[in-house]
Amino acid sequence: MSLLEKRFAFEKIISFNDTQWVFEEGDHNRDLYIIQDGAIDIIKQTPKGEILLATFEKGDFFGDMALLQGGPRFAGARAKGATRLLVLQPGGFLLKIRRDPTFAFEMLQQLSQRIKVSNERLLTLIQKGNISHEMAQEVLNSMMGR
Numbered sequence: 001m002s003l004l005e006k007r008f009a010f011e012k013i014i015s016f017n018d019t020q021w022v023f024e025e026g027d028h029n030r031d032l033y034i035i036q037d038g039a040i041d042i043i044k045q046t047p048k049g050e051i052l053l054a055t056f057e058k059g060d061f062f063g064d065m066a067l068l069q070g071g072p073r074f075a076g077a078r079a080k081g082a083t084r085l086l087v088l089q090p091g092g093f094l095l096k097i098r099r100d101p102t103f104a105f106e107m108l109q110q111l112s113q114r115i116k117v118s119n120e121r122l123l124t125l126i127q128k129g130n131i132s133h134e135m136a137q138e139v140l141n142s143m144m145g146r
Contacts, residue, residue: 011092016079023063025076031087032063038083044075054114055080061107067093118143 013036016022023029025045033040035058042053042062053075056062066073067090088096097104122139125131131139 011089011096012087014085014087016083016085018079018081020079022077022079022085023073025073027073027076028066028071029073030063030066030070030090032061032067032090032093033077034061034086034088035059036084036086039080040083040085041078041080042075043078061110064107064111 016038022033022040023031025043035056037058039058040056040060040062042056044051044053054062062077063073119140122131122136126133126136
């Protein structure tokens with residue numbers, strides 16, 4: 001295998017059509033995806049139907065929970081329009097961090113921003129009276145692994 005082939009052995013570009021699933025909730029692959037073009041909806045199945053958790057666009061990444069924590073996918077990822085993704089397999093993720101440490105820092109910044117947005121949404125629900133303080137505390141405790 002050539003040096004170039006080794007460098008990109010854990011990376012590939014794949015394309016998806018509108019509404020095509022990248023992965024479904026419960027899948028066991030651990031790939032990380034970076035959006036090159038298009039958008040992705042993150043969908044959670046509930047007894048009352050689908051919930052849109054987030055929409056990610058060009059430059060965003062997703063699939064980090066399965067990559068970093070292992071286990072099945074918490075939610076599904078569905079293309080929103082024609083979408084092109086860079087796929088990093090777990091080994092490729094480690095190589096990318098070694099080659100470009102700023103990539104890891106940028107990921108941490110985005111993950112921190114996602115936590116902040118989730119907390120702000122929870123506070124909004126409390127302020128509107130849609131969720132009790134006790135329920136909010138329970139959610140926060142579960143987020144902290146308590």
